[in-house]
Structure formats: C-alpha cells, structure tokens
Amino acid sequence: MEKHSKPTKYAAPAGGKRRQHLHDKDSMKEKRKQSNAEALGIAPVEEESFMDLMKTELLTLKANRTKIRYANTYRLESYNKFQDYVVRNKAQEILTNKLQETKYDGVSSPSLCASISEEILMAIKELGYDRYKYVVSILIVEKAGQAINVASRWVWDVQRDTWVSAKCETETFIVLALVMACYYE
Amino acid sequence: MEEFHPHNDEMIFNADEAHNIVKECIEGVLGKADYNHNKVNQWTAAIVEQSLTHLVKLGKTYKYIVTCAVMQRSGAGLHTASSCFWDTTTDGTCTVRWENRTMNCIVNVFAVAIIL
Numbered sequence: 001m002e003k004h005s006k007p008t009k010y011a012a013p014a015g016g017k018r019r020q021h022l023h024d025k026d027s028m029k030e031k032r033k034q035s036n037a038e039a040l041g042i043a044p045v046e047e048e049s050f051m052d053l054m055k056t057e058l059l060t061l062k063a064n065r066t067k068i069r070y071a072n073t074y075r076l077e078s079y080n081k082f083q084d085y086v087v088r089n090k091a092q093e094i095l096t097n098k099l100q101e102t103k104y105d106g107v108s109s110p111s112l113c114a115s116i117s118e119e120i121l122m123a124i125k126e127l128g129y130d131r132y133k134y135v136v137s138i139l140i141v142e143k144a145g146q147a148i149n150v151a152s153r154w155v156w157d158v159q160r161d162t163w164v165s166a167k168c169e170t171e172t173f174i175v176l177a178l179v180m181a182c183y184y185e
Numbered sequence: 186m187e188e189f190h191p192h193n194d195e196m197i198f199n200a201d202e203a204h205n206i207v208k209e210c211i212e213g214v215l216g217k218a219d220y221n222h223n224k225v226n227q228w229t230a231a232i233v234e235q236s237l238t239h240l241v242k243l244g245k246t247y248k249y250i251v252t253c254a255v256m257q258r259s260g261a262g263l264h265t266a267s268s269c270f271w272d273t274t275t276d277g278t279c280t281v282r283w284e285n286r287t288m289n290c291i292v293n294v295f296a297v298a299i300i301l
Binding site for chain 1: 237255
C-alpha cells in the first residue's frame with residue numbers, strides 16, 4: 001500500500017522536489033530492490049532512512065550496471081580540439097618508420113597490422129585531445145596486380161567529428177591507415 | 186526526468202543485428218556480379234550508404250562509421266586491424282566478410298554511443 005501512495009506526491013511546491021525525486025525513483029525501483037534484496041540475501045529495506053536508501057541504491061546500481069551520471073560542466077566544445085595535420089603527420093611517421101625495411105610476409109603481417117594499429121592509437125592518446133573517442137583502422141594489401149577499392153561513410157556530427165588518413169607504399173605492399181575521432185561528452 | 190529515457194541507461198551495441206543488416210546490403214548490391222573495375226566505385230558507395238541508412242533506421246542514439254573494402258581475388262593477401270579508444274560498455278564494432286568467385290568484400294561497422 002505504501003508503494004501506491006507515493007507517486008501521488010507530484011503536486012508539491014518546488015522546494016521539496018529533490019526529496020520527492022528520490023521517493024519517486026524509490027517507488028519505481030521498489031520491486032527491483034525487493035528482488036535484488038532476495039538475491040543478495042539481505043532483508044528488504046522497509047524504513048527509508050537516508051543512509052540505508054543510499055546503500056541499497058548503490059547495490060542495485062551495481063547489480064543492474066546502470067550508467068553513472070555526472071554533473072553538468074556547461075561545456076559544449078572540446079578545449080583541446082583534434083588537429084588534423086598533427087595527427088596525419090604522426091600517423092605517416094609511424095607508418096614509414098615501421099615499414100621502410102620490411103617485405104610483405106603472409107605469416108608476420110597479422111601481428112604487424114595489429115601492432116601498428118595499437119601504436120598509432122597510443123600516439124594519438126598521448127597527444128591528449130579533450131573529449132574524443134578514436135577508431136583506428138589499418139589495411140595491409142599485398143601488391144599482386146589486383147585492384148582494391150575502399151569506401152567509408154558515417155553518420156556523425158559534422159562540426160565536431162573528423163577523420164584523417166595516411167598511406168605508405170613499398171615494393172611489395174601498401175598500408176592504409178584511417179583514424180576517426182568522435183566527440184563525446 | 187530519467188523515466189523519459191529508460192532505454193538509454195542500458196544501451197549495448199547489438200552486433201548480430203548489425204551483421205545481418207550489412208550482410209543483406211552486400212548481397213543486394215554485389216549478389217552474383219563479377220568484378221568490374223568500372224562499377225566498383227558505385228558498388229562500394231552503394232553498400233556503405235545502404236548499410237548506413239538501415240543502421241540509422243534502428244533508431245538508436247549511436248554515431249556510425251561504416252568502412253567497406255572490395256578487392257579482386259588474385260591470391261594476394263589482405264590484412265586489416267583496428268583499435269578503438271571508447272567506452273566498451275556502450276560502444277561496439279562488427280565486421281562482415283563476404284566473397285564470391287571473383288572478389289572479396291570486407292565491411293567494418295563501428296558504433297559510438299551518444300549520451301543524451
């Protein structure tokens with residue numbers, strides 16, 4: 001009966017809003033808490049003392065893997081924006097350094113591919129641009145007289161997200177590196 | 186306030202769904218065709234654009250990056266690798282390999298979550 005009466009507290013003055021918010025959340029998650037309490041072997045919390053409420057909320061949060069909510073920063077842009085030319089030069093440098101002497105080898109190429117990818121990712125992380133997620137994609141193609149076509153499209157924020165590509169060509173193979181940076185907050 | 190977006194808290198990228206969508210797109214475009222140098226540009230563009238439209242139609246709050254590589258089959262080796270710096274609980278990737286008698290096709294889908 002307690003559970004059903006709680007949602008009717010909507011029509012209260014703005015001052016008491018925060019406390020009510022907790023109660024509303026509480027009534028929504030009451031059932032979940034009960035079943036969680038049973039699963040965890042604790043007696044369900046009947047009295048809503050603040051500390052107990054917080055503890056059981058934390059347990060239910062962990063149990064349900066919900067997202068942590070951060071306070072507003074009121075920042076709409078990144079302070080340290082992604083710089084295309086710097087990243088392109090860096091990626092090009094890494095490619096040429098790693099691949100000047102090597103010949104295409106079917107056995108060692110997979111690990112080479114993965115290691116270049118990780119190296120470029122670490123280098124970009126070190127440059128330390130604010131609020132970006134990165135995707136680095138590497139293609140190693142052996143030269144055997146065939147043609148290859150690579151196309152990409154994206155659905156993203158055109159003003160904030162960007163991409164950069166670097167290419168390295170040797171006698172026996174071609175390496176293409178694509179770096180995509182997506183803004184997130 | 187949080188009740189308005191209940192699904193946002195438990196967003197996970199569904200790789201199987203994406204895999205099926207992309208596979209259908211590839212088969213629709215390449216189907217029984219043989220490698221044709223003149224048409225390859227059109228094909229890659231079509232595969233990527235169709236995959237993207239179908240992924241967006243799922244209606245989830247994600248940014249998508251779709252990459253497609255089509256290569257003529259000539260016994261040459263092709264390696265691809267990717268590494269990503271993102272939130273592993275919400276973001277994900279999916280790779281689809283397809284081939285026929287004359288060509289190989291690899292499509293990568295990367296999905297980056299948007300927090301509302």
